[in-house]
Amino acid sequence: MLELKGLSKRYPTGDLALNEVELSVPAGQVLALIGPSGAGKSTLIRCINRLVEPSSGTVTLDGQDLSSLRGKQLKAARREIGMIFQSYALVDRLSVMENVLSGRLGYMGFWRSFLRRFEPSDVQRACELLERVGLLAMLDKRGDALSGGQKQRVGIARALMQQPKLLLVDEPTASLDPKTSRQIMRLLVELCREQNLAVIINIHDVALAQQFVDRVVGLAAGQVVFDGKPDQLTDDTLTLIYGEEDWSAEREDDADSPDEDNDPLASIAKGAHP
Ligand code: ADP
Numbered sequence: 001m002l003e004l005k006g007l008s009k010r011y012p013t014g015d016l017a018l019n020e021v022e023l024s025v026p027a028g029q030v031l032a033l034i035g036p037s038g039a040g041k042s043t044l045i046r047c048i049n050r051l052v053e054p055s056s057g058t059v060t061l062d063g064q065d066l067s068s069l070r071g072k073q074l075k076a077a078r079r080e081i082g083m084i085f086q087s088y089a090l091v092d093r094l095s096v097m098e099n100v101l102s103g104r105l106g107y108m109g110f111w112r113s114f115l116r117r118f119e120p121s122d123v124q125r126a127c128e129l130l131e132r133v134g135l136l137a138m139l140d141k142r143g144d145a146l147s148g149g150q151k152q153r154v155g156i157a158r159a160l161m162q163q164p165k166l167l168l169v170d171e172p173t174a175s176l177d178p179k180t181s182r183q184i185m186r187l188l189v190e191l192c193r194e195q196n197l198a199v200i201i202n203i204h205d206v207a208l209a210q211q212f213v214d215r216v217v218g219l220a221a222g223q224v225v226f227d228g229k230p231d232q233l234t235d236d237t238l239t240l241i242y243g244e245e246d247w248s249a250e251r252e253d254d255a256d257s258p259d260e261d262n263d264p265l266a267s268i269a270k271g272a273h274p
Contacts, residue, residue, distance in 0.1 A: 003025075009047055021224055033202045045170060090144075092144035166200075
C-alpha cells in the first residue's frame, strides 16, 4: 500500500506544484493520474521516488516512510519502485536481454554489477518476462533496433525484473500509435494485476486510461479534484479537472470517427489535451 499524506512541493521558484495531496493506493490497484499540463503529475511521481524532495508531508510504502530515508536505505527502497518512461530509457547498444537484466543492477554489489555477473535465477526470470511480453525471440536484438512498442515492452519487463511493490509509469503510450498504445496498456495492466502491484500511470489520454484502469485521480493546480471509478468521469468532472470546455460538442463532432465509435470519451480526451 502506497500512502501519501499532506504531500506538498514548493519549488525554489515559488511554484506550489503539490498542495496537501492525500492518496492511498493499495497493492493490486492500477490508478491513472490525469490533469492538464502543469497540474503537478510529474512532481507527484518524482516526490514518491524522491527524485524531487517534497517540501512537507509523507510518502509511505508498506508502512515504511520513504520521505525520511537517506543513502543505502533510500537505494534499497527505490529498488521496490519500478519506473516506466515515455522515452523508454533503454540502452541502445545493449541487447534486449541485457536491458531487461539491468533491472536487477540495484540488487547487486559494485563489482558484480560492473562485470554484469547476473545470477542464473535472474537470467531465468528475464527469459520468463520476455516471453510474457512477447519478445523472447528477440532477446539478442539491440535496443535501437526495436519499434516503439517493442521498446516499451522491454521497459515493462525491465521494471518488473526489479520485483517492485509499486510501479510508477510516466506517459507510457505518448510516443505510440493508438493500436500499439492499447496493446501496451493491456499488457501493463494485466501484468500488474498478476503481480499484485500498486500502480500509478501518469497519462494524457483519458479515454485510454478509462478502458484499462481501476481508478482515476484528477489533479488540478496541485490538488486532487477527482478521485473515482473510470465510469464516474462526467463532463462536469472533466471540466473540474481541465477547465471549461464544451465536451458535448466535442462528442458530436467525433461521433463518426471509426476508432471512437464505442468510445465516446475518446473525443473528450482529445479535447482535454493541452
Ligand atoms: P505536470 O506533470 O502535470 O505537467 P509538473 O509537475 O511538471 O506538472 O509541474 C507542476 C508545476 O510545477 C508547474 O507550475 C511547473 O511550472 C512547476 N515546476 C515543475 N518542475 C519545476 C522545477 N524543476 N522548478 C520550478 N518549477 C517547476
